[in-house]
Amino acid sequence: MLSQDSNDDTEDVSLFDAEEETTNRPRKSKIRHPVASFFHLFFRVSAIIVYLLCELLSSSFIACMVTIILLLSCDFWAVKNVTGRLMVGLRWWNHIDEDGKSHWVFESRKASPQENKTVSEAESRIFWLGLIACPILWVIFAFSALFSFRVKWLAVVIMGVVLQGANLYGYIRCKVGSRKNLTSMATSYLGKQFLKQNTGSEQTS
Numbered sequence: 001m002l003s004q005d006s007n008d009d010t011e012d013v014s015l016f017d018a019e020e021e022t023t024n025r026p027r028k029s030k031i032r033h034p035v036a037s038f039f040h041l042f043f044r045v046s047a048i049i050v051y052l053l054c055e056l057l058s059s060s061f062i063a064c065m066v067t068i069i070l071l072l073s074c075d076f077w078a079v080k081n082v083t084g085r086l087m088v089g090l091r092w093w094n095h096i097d098e099d100g101k102s103h104w105v106f107e108s109r110k111a112s113p114q115e116n117k118t119v120s121e122a123e124s125r126i127f128w129l130g131l132i133a134c135p136i137l138w139v140i141f142a143f144s145a146l147f148s149f150r151v152k153w154l155a156v157v158i159m160g161v162v163l164q165g166a167n168l169y170g171y172i173r174c175k176v177g178s179r180k181n182l183t184s185m186a187t188s189y190l191g192k193q194f195l196k197q198n199t200g201s202e203q204t205s
Contacts, residue, residue: 032120033086040083040127043075044134044164051141051156065156076163079131084171087123092170106174131171135164 031037047068050057054064084090089109096102138160145153 030120031122031126033083033123036083036086037123037126039078040087041130043071043078044130047071047075047160048134048137051153051160061152068156069159072160072163076167079167080170083127084167084174087127088119088171088175090171090174092174106170106177108174131164131168135161135168138164 050064050068050071054061054068058064080092084092091107092105093107094102094104138157142154142157142161145151145157
């Protein structure tokens with residue numbers, strides 16, 4: 001099903017109809033895509049290690065900066081285009097229509113009775129752990145560089161926050177839905193909590 005958010009020109013669509021035959025595979029805890037799982041963590045972890053050890057590995061700030069940015073760029077491309085699709089069946093991207101208008105598209109595999117059997121639990125854990133933990137570390141590095149007056153590293157850590165944060169935001173949108181769905185979920189949750197609290201207070205009185 002195709003739906004479009006008229007407020008921010010985003011679309012939530014089905015992913016890879018040609019791969020629907022994979023829905024007959026049982027859910028397994030083993031890693032079905034070891035190469036994708038490896039590179040999902042390799043580039044982002046390598047960028048963090050180089051950042052932490054750069055002063056020991058090389059005296060050249062330019063060499064370290066270029067290496068980190070290259071690793072971050074490779075990670076952004078791999079996670080956005082490959083590992084998300086293979087490991088959790090999600091993908092996000094942007095396209096320009098004939099009128100020159102930008103549209104953000106958030107894709108997930110088409111729902112089916114067997115859909116909950118397609119994704120490896122181990123791969124899903126690896127994907128979301130790497131996707132969430134690394135941007136948090138880059139945010140910590142950003143504050144650390146700011147408060148320790150390592151101004152020359154701010155551009156590098158901001159690049160890490162932006163690239164990895166963009167992938168995190170995109171995949172959360174793919175998983176949860178559009179901004180409208182997020183708002184309705186939050187409103188529904190707060191409404192239930194408010195109702196429970198009022199009901200409980202009435203019973204005690």
